[in-house]
Amino acid sequence: MASTKPSRLRRSTLGDDIYDVLRARILEHSMQPGDRVNIDALARELEVSQTPIREALARLESDGLVRKRPLVGYTVSPLLTRAEFTRMFEMRLLLECAAARWAAERATSGQRAAISAEAATSIAQEPDDAGGWRWHAAFTTHDARFHDLIAEASGNPLLRDGLERLHVHLHLHRRYFPYAHAGTTIEEHHRVAEAIEAGDPDAAEAAMRRHLTEACERQLTAFD
Known part of the structure; x- marks a missing residue:
């Protein structure tokens, strides 16, 4: 590149x-x-x-x-080891599940709309995008923005800052993201966004927990 x-x-x-x-x-x-x-x-x-x-x-x-x-x-910095990667997701589960719950409780109407709009974003691959690298970059940006919007809507700047630092390490692994499962990721984003839009903190937390748990399992295949 x-x-x-x-x-x-x-x-x-x-x-x-x-x-x-x-x-x-x-x-x-x-x-x-x-x-x-x-x-x-x-x-x-x-x-x-x-x-x-x-x-x-x-x-x-x-x-x-x-x-x-x-x-x-x-x-x-080197890529995270499998154990470090797992610990990072343990921290994400603690912070991002709380962020989703608080976003459902505290988000403004504008923030809810922004989260829903990001979840609904469609990223098409260009015909001349050999290997899909531009699509991969666009999808990575979309995924990071979706999670950041939720962290912002949580109303806790310290939580958002902590997540940003965790996501930096996640970005180092983006080349190994299982992009074949991008459709599943988008569906999981929709469920989180719908719960936040509905103002249902229990559903938002549960949807985020399911998303992160399954995302971790998908991405652990990079270490096999």
């Missing part, structure tokens, strides 16, 4: 631009898990000094996307 590079970095937001570029490369696997980050090469490529590169890497380290090791420097 081609690396992500803006045609021109805006000097007023240089640090944010570089952070966004490097984050996208990591999540797209242009920078592979385990790769060493060459700060000198990045500075030359992006035509900036090393300072904003190091600042961006410090932010990415906080996100858990890179690691800093003595005498080695920064490397891209």
Whole structure:
């Protein structure tokens, strides 16, 4: 996959631009898990000094996307092990089931409509999309947005922030997502959205629990 590079970095937001570029490369696997980050090469490529590169890497380290090791420097974080992946879903079950319940109780009419609209989003594959990579990227964006809308509607910013950090690690595994089961995922999203739209917290929590439990089982096949 081609690396992500803006045609021109805006000097007023240089640090944010570089952070966004490097984050996208990591999540797209242009920078592979385990790769060493060459700060000198990045500075030359992006035509900036090393300072904003190091600042961006410090932010990415906080996100858990890179690691800093003595005498080695920064490397891209490895993919989660099967045990780590399972523990991540255990945390998602705790947080996202609560988020769905609270969204059903607290969401505004606008937030309910946005969740339902996202669940109803149809993503068609383009004829020239060899391998379906653009479709995969669009579906990944849709899935992340759906879950984030629910977290936002929960009315708890700390919960939403915690989920965002968990989802960063999930994104690293997106290449191995069982896209053949995307239709099942969409159906599960519909059930969650319908319960939130109806203001039924018990049904929303149950639908989210079922969705995450089955999603975890589907994605664990990547470790086989």
